Amino acid sequence: MTGSEIQQRETADAVPTRRLQASLALDTLLGSLGLYSVIPVLGLLLAARSDGSGTAVVGAGLFCYTASAGLSATLVNRWLPRLDYRRGMVGAVLLSAVGFGLLPYTSADWALCGLLVLAGFGVSLHFLLSRVLVAEVLSDSIGRNRVFSLLQIAVNAAATIGPFVANLLYSSSNPQVLMAMVALCYTAAGVVLLPGLPRGRSPLATSGNWPVSRQILLRTLRDPAMLRVVLTGTLGTFVYAQFYSAFALYVGREFSSAFLRSALIAGPAVLIVLLQPVMTAVSTRLLKGGTTPVDILGYANIFFGVSMVTLGLALSPVVGAVLAVLVFSVAEMAFGPMISTAFAGLPIESSLEAFNLRQVCWTTGEALGALMGGSVFLTLYDRGDGRVYWEVLGIVTLLVTGLLRWSARRAAART
Known part of the structure; x- marks a missing residue:
């Protein structure tokens, strides 16, 4: 372990955990609201935007997003320690904002799938870094479980609201309204992260x-x-x-x-x-x-x-x-x-x-x-x-x- 890594670990308790928890909870709520507002209609959006391949792009697009959201952050593992939490987590939600927000503006199947990979990468990177940060800042299982439980509440609160937002705002002829709202949710998630994230700290x-x-x-x-x-x-x-x-x-x-x-x-x-x-x-x-x-x-x-x-x-x-x-x-x-x-x-x-x-x-x-x-x-x-x-x-x-x-x-x- 390098000297800087030792110093990071020794100063873990100096991170203001209450402010961090509040930022993570609000960030998770807003980001999840964006996600659960698009997931219920993502297949419909892909079918409507496709340049002619129909159901093929729906399956391919959903696969691209799911695979990317699940594992893509692990593929850049060797570079993550060079990225501090502020840049990494804020950058992650902004990538999701861009990926989802641009979906209504292209009809090429490769571009649709590429944007979903980008959005999924942001989701994957944000999830990984947020959980690692909690694990490094809090050293006991009880404290960690309380924070993870709080984040689960935020995710599920968004999951109960998101489908209603999707049904209210989505239109196959004008998906820009919903996707602009989704992009705005992810952007707001990045803003509320800033007050609680430690400066200069990396995984x-x-x-x-x-x-x-x-x-x-x-x-x-x-x-x-x-x-x-x-x-x-x-x-x-x-x-x-x-x-x-x-x-x-x-x-x-x-x-x-x-x-x-x-x-x-x-x-x-x-x-x-x-x-x-x-x-x-x-x-x-x-x-x-x-x-x-x-x-x-x-x-x-x-x-x-x-x-x-x-x-x-x-x-x-x-x-x-x-x-x-x-x-x-x-x-x-x-x-x-x-x-x-x-x-x-x-x-x-x-x-x-x-x-x-x-x-x-x-x-x-x-x-x-x-x-x-x-x-x-x-x-x-x-x-x-x-x-x-x-x-x-x-x-x-x-x-x-x-x-x-x-x-x-x-x-x-x-x-």
Whole structure:
């Protein structure tokens, strides 16, 4: 570690954390409002702007954005330590503002996809740097989890408002109005960041040029505690992805009421806004009592599994879906902040490298989960066997979670 890096770490407590939290919360709220105002109509916008390829550019564009938002920041890993947080995070939201804001002004498929890659890169870079900054400024799991919970509330508050903004402002003949609002949200997010971000502070460098070095990967495979965090987090992300793939398809096929469909999909976001502080208090009490972050992730995965099993029971579709949403929401309230807390606490010197590992695990689980939810579930549902999918997925989730818990207790008994 260089002298400047040591000085950065030693002065971590000097960062005004209350001001930082306020800036991050407002920034996350505004940026997420922009994102969730465009995501519901992004496919429609791409189809309307396309120069003739139709549905092809819709799929390609959505893929470009999703892949870029998930992993693109890790591709510039070697340059991030040279970039201080102020320039990096403010620059990131401005890149998203430019990428989304220019979409209505081009019809070339390559340009549409390129702008979405740019917007996704901004989202990816901002997410990575904001979480790394929290991990470096706050040294304990309780403090980190409180901030990550606050950011989750901001994201979900925006997620409840964004679709209404999209429906109000979007017009296929004049998408400039909505996209100007989206660009303005991201620009405002950059402005509110400035008062809270430390000056001249950069992420600590990773142990190699790769986002996650070979040394860290080998250590993860050899260290049962680190491996449990990776496996538990990836499993939870895989099941979490079912809500926005298989469950969304199920709701769309099963219920004719537009209001009921919207209520079920928006349910977790609304409940998180209302009840996340309660879950944060519960998690804080558990952490103070000696429960580890990976244990709480395991509890969340149990709730994820139960929500899947609930959908497979012989209940009326409405009752089963409502109960599943309630249980799923509890799981998401615990899982969302805690996965960042768990990875921040890994014995990896660079928080940047720890969160690169988190991004790889999250993207892998989410991509595979969406693939399963969008293909296997739909195939079984069309055959009349949709319940089998939910039952098998729920039972496997509970069994794997139980196996990981058993291995943790066995390892603890040996020490």
